Amino acid sequence: MFLRRQVPFFITVVVALIMIIAYFTPHPTISPVRNKLQDWFMIIAAFTMIVGILSLIKVNIKKIRTASAGSDKIYSLVTLSSLFIMIFFGLLPGAGGINNSVFKFMFNHVMVPLQATMFSLLAFYIASASFRAFRAKSTMATLLLITAFIVMLGRVPFGRFISGPHLSNITEWIMNVVNMAGQRAILIGAALGVMATSVKIVLGIERSHLGGE
Amino acid sequence: MEFIEAIGFFIGGFLTLFIFSFLYKDNPFYKFAEHLFVGTSAAYWLVYMYHNVIIPDVVKEFISGNYWPVIPVILGIFMLFRLIPSVSHFSRMGIAFSVGIMAGYNIILQLETNIVRQVGATIARFNNFSLTGSNAAFSVNSIIILLVVLSALVYFFFSVEHKGTIGGIAKFGMWMLMITFGASFGYTVMARISLLIGRVLYLKDSWWGSIEYLLGI
């Protein structure tokens, strides 16, 4: 009981208070603590990666064992084999890591092209979203559509072709006045939400992330 | 273009086409690329964390005599206890520590950056305010910004039903938010196109170039 509830809650409160005090104190030994603890979180996350990788391995092994169709087994094998190859060459002592040639090859010619291509799917999805979603269904959608249309035209040579400088001036105004003010309101609201969430966590009202008894 | 690089572009090009095939419909090629992507990238980030977090922030610090990082290392090991059901609750220490950092850091960061500075910037726009002369346009815009911020904030009221005057202001606030969203959508739509241009150039120059190189054309 003590270990499950009181100690974790105590750790959260102490750490949160240290972070807050470190902000207000310029004392050279205390104020760097704020960034130090961020680095410490990365160390914890680095260790926890092992739990993540094991979860990935377990899920794929289960798929291999229970997969009915033979082909499904291959895909999980592809994931596991590429995982082990990359880990092996990546953690090879001495020549391991970024400058290991096999690791660099797989990074440059497998991972980077896949990342860039997944990212580029956005060009297709933006087109279909523009076609389908840009329907003036409600007054809200109409406002969104008209603004997007003006801003789009204002930033493209085709827009200048139609209207000369006017469209880009309107775009400039919308971006610097209405858009900036709207984003400011969202940021203020969200910041209050974060503060309330943090207060609830520090007071122990919100504990779902720690799990029950 | 050396041989290894040609092989690389050759593979990269086919993987690009495998991902694009998903646009038509799910197929074995995409499934293969996806599973390869998950395996390679999961391993990459594990290796990245080892070389860029564990070595510099833990090993090197210990060598140079600073033993403070032993605390996150212990908490990290507690996180590993999840693998043993009987002691898995130890991982709550690591979670509690991480969530404590999040709460403490963000309660101040959000307050300073997103509340105090934003309110200050809105008010600062009214320095040397004048509706005539050179500063007129700037001042009119300042008033509009103030009104949009106030009405959008009213939209975010939770404990009051959006009816009557409050409802009216909140509706106006929602309209302003819709203009905000329309503007940022329109703004980024065009930038996404250049991502596709990059991939087509990759296929045309690197991939096609590697095929010609490998076939000795």
Next chain:
Amino acid sequence: MRKLIGLVFFILIISYAIFPLNNITLKVNDVPYDDGGKLVVKWKISLDKEVENIRISQYNGETWTVKKNTDNLNDSMKDNSVNYKQRYKYKIEVFDSEGNLIAEKSSRSIKPGVAFYNMGKTAVLIGLIIISGLIMFFINAARRGQKLKIRRIPALDSIEEAVGRATEMGKAVLFVPGILDVNNPQTIAGVMVLSEVAFKTAKYGTDLNVPVSKPVILSTASDTVKESYLKAGRPDSFNDDMVNYVTNDQFGYVSHIDGYMVREKPAAVFMLGAFYAESLILAETGHSIGAIQVAGTAMPSQIPFFITTCDYVLIGEELYAASAYLSRKPDVLGALKGQDYSKLIIMIILVVGTILTILFPDLDLSQWLTNIG
């Protein structure tokens, strides 16, 4: 006697007026309320000879280092290469056009002071006290039984409907908690909603899949889901693979989820947390399989993409209000009321601040809120 003193005094003033004293003033003082990293050096020179160059150097206990060469007779300089552990002394040398030294003076030695509170951050401290004070006040008020209303948020009412639909169709519910880890508040807000969603899937016996892309959220999310299944009295239908790690990579994670969506065709898709450019890739694929999509994020740049593709969207603060809305626990609702009153105070500050700035321009009110030390 008084006449004598008056006479002496009179002569002194006359001499000062006729023969300006060759005097150099060199003052060093510490910048208050800082981390001991800054000293301000002020000098004022009045010499009868023509001055070509003034050199200011700093002595840190071992060596003299030249800090500034200037011809400005009356100026000041901020030296931030100091630290609070040592004592420092400054010296000023004045050269004429031929470059030979015509005057020199050194200052007292001083140790930069270290403060325990940074005055520059007072505005933030007041803000913290007001806002957290209001939140705690209304939490206690709610605990003492004060009735609290909360306006309807359609996106959150749709959760019941979405999970119900998935149950009827015998399909799974997909929950994507964003691509950042627990060190981002949006992810925590997403997990809080996950505990409510998991409670419903436990009750209805619907499949739940929560793929995650960061290590620590894997543990947090599975603890939350296990807890919800316990509370719903269905601990047996919880299995460990419900919350599964995919990859830390943003696009590797998205390619996996897109593949899952198209193959398993979940009936309800929840996307609550921090999202970047990949928001549209997920939402567009979710739309193509006809799932009910409920999205929520506080990233202003991604909200428009969710609005154009999802059925329901939680905008900014609504994501953080979700857990209060769904759980309806009194003290959590109290926190929401505290947020509302904080918004009211911010709006009052905005209006009053604007009026005061217009009426008293030289008051320079906004300085208080913008230059934070």
Next chain:
Amino acid sequence: MNFWEKINNLDRRIVYLIIGLTVLIPLLFNIILEVEPTKPVQDIYDKIDSLEKDDVVLVSFDYAASSLPELQPMGEALIQHLFEKDIKVVAMALWPVGVQLSDNIFNVKSEEYNKKYGIDYVHLGYKTGGMVVIDSMGSGIEDAFPTDKNGNKLNELKLMRNVNKLDDFALAISLSAGDPGLRHFVMVAHDRYGVPVAGGCTAVSAPQFFAYYSSGQMLGLMGGLRGAAEYESIIEKLGTGSAGMAAQNYAHIMIIIFIIVGNISMVVLKRKKK
């Protein structure tokens, strides 16, 4: 189902196909779109044109693969123009992948204009630290880059003999996809050390950099693919920038057509239902 009903629920794959072809065709058949240069890009050209033979220019490659389509053509056009005028180039990178992307440019351009490494151009490589790196270059380039990319000492390289501090450069150019990048060059190289700064950035971040251009802290700016195409048209070397510009322009028009058609089909159907 009449024409408008078909359009109204057009299969999204048709939309994908149309957008895909709109981008593919101009790039495959090298259809070029000449763009008349705007002042911010012309200013960069004029500045480089005004430099003499042995001036040295610093070019920093601060971007990754995802911004390659917009920034790589700028790099190619700039390096070509600098080599054409026999201006010495010192390259560096504040982003790790920038080194390899800049190598691809230098390997091609040094052969084309037979420039020797160490004499005509030098690559200092990648250094983490962003603004801190530029700041330490202010007091001495060797403080930030003790050796060049290949590890040889700076004073062994003939070019670096008379270049040892940041303000020895006649011009500093940063091709930047975000932070660290152009913003830090303006704040440190220009504001603190007075080195003239020009730059290239992605279309998304162009507006915020235009503030620096209009305030005079930056003497020129290339924004997105359009900026690259403009520079290419000034030096009359129409490359990937201009081809990309054509594809981008037609794709924009296509998206605008999608929106208009989408709405017309909705209005027509609504009226029919009434």
